[in-house]
Amino acid sequence: MQDRSARRRPRIATAVLAAVAVLGSAVLSGCDSDGDGTAEGAAAGKRKPPAAGPVWDRSPKSLAAVGDSITRGFDACSVLTDCPEVSWATGTDNMVRSLAVRLLGEPGAAARSWNHARTGARIAELPEQMALAAKEKPELVTVMIGANDACRDTVRYMTPVADFRSSFETAMRQLRAGAPKAQVYVSSVPDLMRLWETGRDKELVKRIWSLGVCRSMLSDPDDMGAEAAARRASVQKRVVAYNEVLRDVCAKDTRCRHDGGAVFAYPFTGAQLSQWDWFHPGRDGQARLAEIAYRNVTAEQPPA
Template identity: 60%
Template sequence: MRKPSHRVRAVLAMTAAAVLGVAGCDAVGGTSPGPSGTKARPSPTRTPVWDSSPASVAAVGDSITRGFDACAVLTDCPEVSWATGNSPEVDSLAVRLLGKSKAATHSWNYAVTGARMADLPGQMARAVTRKPQLVAVMAGANDACRSTTSAMTSVADFRARFEEAMSTLRGSLPKAQVYVASVPNLKRLWSQGRTNALGKQVWKLGICPSMLGDADAVDAAATQRRDTVEKRVEDYNKVLREVCGKDRRCRFDDDAVHDYRFGTGQLSHWDWFHPSVNGQARLAEIAYRTVTAKEA
């Protein structure tokens, strides 16, 4: 077969150029000009996956989110909750995000003192009825705070229940955002609270026996028991990180709550274990910082 002449090749090149010219920017790239006389189409605006200014907040979890022992002994005090409280001393996550007046009508606290991860799906089911744009989660301490280490929630069950809770949320609110707080360092709370005689007496009422039982014992058995609880908490936090990491609209605090060095000023002066009003304010700071960060 003969090669096409120079003239034929020139005609083919001009034809190809004409076709591409008619096709415009779709054929030659988004930054190339279209044919003469046409207006360039604006680039589509992408809605960010994470909104740092949600219009409503719901909270789920346990006694920490209920403000237990922050205001009075063995009593919930939701007004100082780090998540949804209205106390100016705490400046809760909801108040920081929504403002005080709007937080009063657009935030809801479904946490329950004593709740474990197995209770989270039910709490989540109640929370979604409000259609919150952000759900704040803090759960897991009671899964480790059991009568014995053998009674602690297994890591597999912890994962299954957290995944169930997230599935419950996503089934109703696929675009809702989730903030997940890590489980606090229970061993550090023990080391701080054991310096107070009154606190140790309250511990004997049954607060976190697996960690706080025989508070002054430092023998090999007691040390192993506390180390076992500490390891389980670390495993729980790994689960929270992994499950949350699979969801584009979920942010884990990167162990910020677990790593925070609660001192005696941040602990309840009734049980020397739960957060005080000051401790609740510190939790609110961590949550707000995580939610409003430009990147997870």
């Protein structure tokens, strides 16, 4: 004869399983809701608040500069000589009032800014400069480079756009490896065609340019023939392409801000250029660059 307790076991097990199923359903419903047990509550419970991105610091406390002769103040104080004290980025000159002075004050600019730019540098050198800048652990790094990549003896020697992009991407990786939270302000390459348009009708300027200043754009400034026009157009097109690369690569880094083409668009005149080469910015030109940089670095929103 079968034991009564044995006959009750299947019914007990079935009841337990049913209770577990009901309880599990209630638990799962509770996890998927916000407490009101409704479908709307469940949907709301699944939504997560968006992650806040990094906020641009409009008042960084230290600054490192990388780039070329413009950032070194070349030919701004005397012929064929660097003059870093008038650099738009890190200089201490009272007339220029560099970005560092405007952000940090004069004592701060002297103590907490570093200039790793080099006269004659092209984009291929930027990764090395960025690595040096990263060692300073700056809160802001300024970048101005590209003019020397377009200013070559002939257009055939201009840096290819793909190489320009690769070097800039590598430079950004170098910075991030050593200073992952540093902000980056990237200046556009100046408009070299405007330089030619500004100085081509001045005999003294043309004699200076004939010594070898930016031959790809400025050689034979009086030549208005088709070949010379095509050469200048090639340089201009390359500068525009470089600026597109700088903007694009910067846009992929959440702590990078491009100037929106402000330096390229600035209407430089002879008053802003070096009296020795009519190519590099003089003191007044350096001051204009500092103004542009300060306006963009301290703006609430990046340039359009």
